[in-house]
Amino acid sequence: MITAPNKPEPPRFCIVKPARISNAQRVHPTRAIVIRLTRLTDTSLIVHWFTESHGLIKTVAKGARRPGSPFAGRLDLFFGGEISFQSARKGELHALREVVIHDWREGLRKSYGSTLFAAYCCQLAESAVEPEHPEPQLYQLLVRALNHIDTNEPTMRALLHFERELATMMGILHEKREPSSSLRETLGALPSTREELIARIGGAS
Secondary structure (H helix, E strand, O other): OOOOOOOOOOOOOOOOOOOEEEEEOOOOEEEEEEEEEOOOOOOOOEEEEOOOOEEEEEEEEEOOOOOOOOOOOOOOOOEEEOOOOOOOOOOEEEEEEEEEEEOOOHHOOHHHHHHHHHHHHHHHHHHOOOOEEEEEEEHHHHHHHHHHHHHHOOHHHHHHHHHHHHHHHHOOEEEEEEEEHHHHHHOOOOOOHHHHHHHHOOOOO
16 A cells, blocks of 8 residues: 555554454364453353454353363463364354363462453453454464563563553554553553552552
8 A cells, every 4th residue: 555655654453444254163273362251141151362363252152150161160361272163153252162271370360460460461452453353473472471470570661561562563663752652542542450550560670
């Protein structure tokens, strides 16, 4: 696309129109991170994933809340591993088929600050892309951030690094401007958890 000489480049991530998973009813394997859980029924969950191959997706985990379910103990925030899901014939709610967890990230639950930091990273990553649009670089950035906080205390340095890396990937980083300002302008807002997170970790570096 030809642009005017002085017109800034748009963000790298797709924030206009979501892609759609093709081949309805096909089973798709991918690496993924649980970023949100929603109760669907007394026995089932909607699991929001950030995946390596398909970006943001939502799956139904039928019977996940039943004792003895094959999903029991495998679906919790920030868990990471390999999943397979069957694409929906209509809509964006796919069927979860298999889950193999490799990264339990138990350290993220040892302190509220760590949990809050992980949640902020997931929320910010989620706000940067449209559903079902693969962004493997952002997936890897999120993996690195969660793994770091899994074994280290959350700090302002880590927070600012994550924001800087995301702004760089989106092509909106400016030398004379804070990455958070560029992200806020591009995305419309930053997750509300940011203020609480900064208040909690203070000037920790």
